Amino acid sequence: MSYDRSQLREIINTLRKRSDASDEQLKALIENGGCDSELFAAADETRRERYGTDVYVRGLIEFTNYCRNDCFYCGIRRSNKNVPRYRMTPDEIMSCCEKGYRLGFRTFVLQGGEDMFFTDEIMCGIISSLHGRFPDCAITLSLGERPRESYERYFRAGARRYLLRQETASDEHYSRLHPDEMSGENRKKCLFDLKETGYQVGTGIMVGSPYQTSENIVADLRFMQRLSPDMIGIGPFISHRDTPFAGFENGTLELTLRLIAILRLMFPHALIPATTALGTIDPNGREMGLKAGANVVMPNLSPADVREKYQLYDNKICLSDDAEKCKSCLEDKIKAAGYRTVVSAGDVKR
Ligand code: 5AD
Ligand code: FES
Numbered sequence: 178m179s180y181d182r183s184q185l186r187e188i189i190n191t192l193r194k195r196s197d198a199s200d201e202q203l204k205a206l207i208e209n210g211g212c213d214s215e216l217f218a219a220a221d222e223t224r225r226e227r228y229g230t231d232v233y234v235r236g237l238i239e240f241t242n243y244c245r246n247d248c249f250y251c252g253i254r255r256s257n258k259n260v261p262r263y264r265m266t267p268d269e270i271m272s273c274c275e276k277g278y279r280l281g282f283r284t285f286v287l288q289g290g291e292d293m294f295f296t297d298e299i300m301c302g303i304i305s306s307l308h309g310r311f312p313d314c315a316i317t318l319s320l321g322e323r324p325r326e327s328y329e330r331y332f333r334a335g336a337r338r339y340l341l342r343q344e345t346a347s348d349e350h351y352s353r354l355h356p357d358e359m360s361g362e363n364r365k366k367c368l369f370d371l372k373e374t375g376y377q378v379g380t381g382i383m384v385g386s387p388y389q390t391s392e393n394i395v396a397d398l399r400f401m402q403r404l405s406p407d408m409i410g411i412g413p414f415i416s417h418r419d420t421p422f423a424g425f426e427n428g429t430l431e432l433t434l435r436l437i438a439i440l441r442l443m444f445p446h447a448l449i450p451a452t453t454a455l456g457t458i459d460p461n462g463r464e465m466g467l468k469a470g471a472n473v474v475m476p477n478l479s480p481a482d483v484r485e486k487y488q489l490y491d492n493k494i495c496l497s498d499d500a501e502k503c504k505s506c507l508e509d510k511i512k513a514a515g516y517r518t519v520v521s522a523g524d525v526k527r
Pocket of ligand 1: 250251252341342344382383412413414415416417454489490491
């Protein structure tokens with residue numbers, strides 16, 4: 178069935194009124210750009226009702242690029258021998274946060290490859306010293322799949338948020354993006370483990386990843402409805418030269434923006450970042466993301482000398498900028514887009 182503009186407008190109104198759309202209607206909205214400006218306007222209204230013009234800033238610390246996994250899309254997969262590997266020490270992580278705190282960050286996101294050098298004991302040490310030193314800050318982890326007991330230990334040590342993208346809710350699609358030793362089933366189990374442990378949970382997908390269909394995206398939205406995440410991070414897939422997906426097309430700006438808007442309408446409470454990947458495929462990508470419903474930015478706090486070694490995809494922006502420059506540049510973008518930067522831990526508003 179083909180949809181004309183008035184039918185697309187009706188679907189947008191359905192979502193705007195917080196009613197559910199059918200799979201077929203969601204698919205139509207995903208596939209048709211004809212009503213994008215109405216869609217973005219509706220998403221922006223929804224965002225303003227819940228969050229006003231506030232944009233939350235999270236300091237991202239990419240503390241290790243070692244990874245035991247071999248995801249076909251990712252530049253720091255274990256088979257990529259062209260990446261010099263690094264690990265920051267707990268002291269380096271702490272001084273990165275000290276600097277971030279002085280710059281006004283009140284959320285620190287510790288992100289890394291799945292690096293088992295960072296045992297539960299080491300992680301808990303890092304988390305509890307950060308928690309003790311910055312009691313007014315939220316500690317967010319993004320360490321991949323770990324046993325439920327580990328998630329519980331980090332929570333007890335003071336971590337309160339965890340980012341783990343589902344990547345795709347379809348097990349069949351998942352197996353085309355990952356080697357056999359990884360499973361979509363375990364990914365989803367981890368997300369529910371995190372939720373049950375009490376974390377504010379973030380999930381997300383890559384837009385335009387190889388073999389992705391609109392049906393996959395509808396399934397992703399349905400999975401998110403079951404999970405009810407607090408954060409949803411999406412960005413375009415961007416091919417990396419040293420991966421099996423080197424020759425694949427990148428995801429598009431248009432579809433990423435459309436999905437940000439759909440997510441905002443379906444999940445009005447969600448914290449949705451305008452991601453670095455979005456800023457990489459278009460110099461104005463993040464501003465446009467904010468106007469389409471995103472309300473978070475995550476400038477890089479990692480020391481400049483490690484940044485070039487943490488490239489999940491080609492041409493990543495901000496590789497040589499320091500934390501201060503990234504933050505002020507993003508603040509300018511936020512202001513230019515008509516929003517305001519907020520200094521606070523910025524919890525979800527359910
Ligand atoms: N392009 C875009 N995003 C990527 N990620 C990993 N590799 C790529 C890529 N080539 C995303 C994944 C992961 C997050 C940390 O980065 O979705 O969950
Ligand atoms: Fe890093 Fe603009 S966000 S320089």
